[in-house]
Amino acid sequence: MTNTQTLAPAQQLAGTNTVHFPNESAAYRKARNALLVEEIELRRHIERVASQRRALPPGGEIPRDFEFVF
Secondary structure, eight states: OOOOOOOOHHHHHHHHHOOTTTOOHHHHHHHHHHHHHHHHHHHHHHHHHHHHHHTTTTOOOTTTTTTOOO
């Protein structure tokens, strides 16, 4: 499964964030945007791994006498 969609860099997306808290410091905003970049990259990584999982070939056959034991 190939993704032909080009994603904007996480740093660029974080730079477009216009949500600010009242009286927030410049240090807080810088740290919050750095965290936002990490969150965007994490989500993208999770999506890549999920795509790889979906692309796996079928696993082994389940035995007919298989049952869940609680």
